[in-house]
Amino acid sequence: MTKYREILRLHSLGFSQQNIAYSSNVSKKTVNRVINRAKELNISWPIDDNQTDAVLEQILFSKSKVNTVKKMPDFAYIHKELLKNGVSKKLLWTEYMEECRLNNEQPLMYSQFCYYIQQDEQKRRATMHIARKPGEQVEVDWAGDPAQIIDPDTGEIIEASIFVGVMTYSQYAYVEAFINEKQQAWITAHIHMYQYFGGVAKILVSDNCKTAVIQNGGWYSQQVNTTYYEMAEHYGTAIIPARVRKPKDKPNVEGSVGNISTWITAALRNEQFFSLYELNKAIGVKLEAFNARLFQKKEGSRISLFLAEEQSLLAPLPATPYELAAWKKATVQFNYHISVDRMLYSVPCEYIKRKVDVRITETTIEVFFNHNRLCSHARLHGRPGQYSTIVEHMPEDHQKYLEWNGDRFRKWADKIGINTYQAVDAILTSQRVEQQSYKSCMGLLKLADKYSAERLEAACKKALSYTAAPSYKSIKNILTAGKDGQITDQSPIAESTTNKYGITRGAGYYGR
Known part of the structure; x- marks a missing residue:
């Protein structure tokens, strides 16, 4: 889109x-x-x-129009074929038309075909100096020659990658070493670079590495890494990645890489460093000398030109530095949670089995679906398997289940009577985990609907006379057998109280 x-x-x-x-x-x-x-x-x-x-x-655009994309010719192949005897543009266009027909693609007409070939040939021959405005653009790249760190424990030599950022107008440079060239190092280098410059350039021309561009199908189909794009949006700059194997797209940083390799990396070749901190401290000293070195073909130095004409035109830094975020995809499980680093975070239940995008920072977990933010959680740390659940994300029946707890069962039992309250309290405290006794409490209190609250209170009183920790089953048996001491029409106790003798079966039984 x-x-x-x-x-x-x-x-x-x-x-x-x-x-x-x-x-x-x-x-x-x-x-x-x-x-x-x-x-x-x-x-x-x-x-x-x-x-x-x-x-x-x-x-x-309420009425969207479908743009017909025409297949562009392979200019590298055409340039190579035109060098052969007898090969003409007309022949190559005929072959190109046949290829488009077989692949059901829209071809260029012959005039357009020749025009684009001509434009490609001019690009191969032409060179152009582009005058940059102060504060307009910064170019970034990894230097080709790494520095070295010695592991103090094993003596192993570890290579450290060198990040280089250069303001295109003044050539003012920033250099920092990192253990690797991964996403975290790439983003951290930009944060430190902007702090070093004291402002932000409008345009950021980056290398075509995976930490900057995650998909590259040519000049018009470059896709910037999501985290890298977020960082640029935070600092209010625009990313224009260089093309693959096109160093002239970022000539200033390419030229500075060679100078930095000479005046910084090579100048430190005879020194030994046992930590990244020591290496970067030494690089900082050499960097100050490098930026203060006078130009050969113009007046001043990098730092004097930067301070005089460029720094004041940089956009101000944001109030807070960019917080590094990682992105991953996750599937919402049947328990309406996603798993991130072995911790579980809830998502609205209607997204069960959907794939969502998760933005992960040191303090926050944010969940997105089709670029729309669904929810956020404070990031959990410590023991794996912890849950962060927002009640509104649960189905309605699950939300009702959460409403039941020990205090609510005790309040319900207290309305029936003190004996029922004592029986429910005993059941709640009988289990190692209180939730294990909720079903028993629910079943016990539901007996009041079947036998009446008075009989349940009497049954609980009788059960408590036997034991201080009665169970749901024992109280139910008392009510079923009618041993709660209450007189009812259905109770066999009511029938026996009218008989003054020891025979309880009645004359009719023996008269048979």
Whole structure:
């Protein structure tokens, strides 16, 4: 789905339509169409959180149009084939048309085919210097040559990856070493970089690593990693990933990597470090000297140019640094909970067996379905198998079950009589876990509906005269046998009280 919210957000920050198209993975034509339509409807950023991309699509374009995507030719293959004798563009277009027909794809016409080939050939030959504005862009990458740390216990040499961030206007650099190049290191490096710069550039040009781009099918189909996108949104910047094997997309950081490898990594080659902290402390000293080194072909240094012309134009840092979050998919179990790191968190019961997205931070668990936030929990720590359950997530019958507890059974029994209260209290305390006795208490109190509250009170009194811990079964047997001492029409005790003699079977029995 088109990222309508992202397009409107970046437009409000003053980005060009071309940069918005790169960041949002859509064409420039789509960006223009969304912006113009939003102006017609007086829709502008900020937008309420409930205005999702799906809602905006219905508002902006009630009648969706299906765009026919035409298959683009393989320019690398065409460039190679045109070098062969006898191969012409007409022949290659004929083969291209046949391939599209077999795959049921929409082809380009011959004029368009030749136009795109011409554009590709010009790209191969042309070079261009792009003048950057102060505070506009920062480029980031991992340096090719790692540093080394010695394990103090084993003496093993551990390689440390070097993160490099460079402001494109002043060439002002930030460098930090990490044990690996995983997501946590990548995000942490950006947080520290922005703190070092004291502000945020409008555009972030990243390397094409998996921690930045999780899917890459070309220039127009790059998909930014979810956590990386969240971080950019937190700092109010736009990510434009470089293309695969296109170092000219981020020339400043590529050039600085070579200099940093010389003036920082290589300069520390004869020193030994036994922790990451020691290594980064030494890198910090070399980094200050590197940024203060005078330019060869222009006046000043990186730090002087940065402080004089660039730092004041950076966007201010947010009130709090970005909190690193991880994302995972989970299936809602039949007990309407999901499992995260062996802890269980409830989700509304109507999502049972659905796959949901889970955002995990150090303190919070958030659950999303189709980009809509369902709920959040404080993250559990400690013993595995703990539950965090929100009552509203439970089915109605399960919620009613939770209403029953020991205090409620005692209040119900107290309304019947003191003996019933003592009997229920004894049953509740008879089990190791109170919940194990709830069924017995429920069955005991339901006897009042069958035999009356007076008879139940009398039966409990009689049972308590035998033992201080009567059971549901013993009280029920007293009532069934009529030994509770109460006179009823159905009770055999009522029949025996009219007989003054020892024979209780009656004359009719013996007269037979």
